[in-house]
Amino acid sequence: MKKKVTVLTTEDDLSVDLILHDFSATLLTEFAEKIIRPYYSGNISDAVKDLIQKAIREEKFVLSHVKLVKSQDKFH
Secondary structure, eight states, X not given: OOOOOOOOOSGGGOOOOOOOOSOOHHHHHHHIXXXXXXXXXXXXXXXXXXXXXXXXXXXXHHHHHXXXXXXXXXXX
């Protein structure tokens, strides 16, 4: 019997809880003081969501740039 696979079409379809392991208290405290408090009003969830989204956008930009450079190299 095959299992039915469901594909979620939007990022808002599913919320997950995230547990972080093996973080030093110093690293978390510094992140809270330097990033979360001043830029996200102390909301760690908003900070992590925003930073993940920024990392994904940056990766897409880098990949598109690499593809552009490679395609230009083909014509030179």
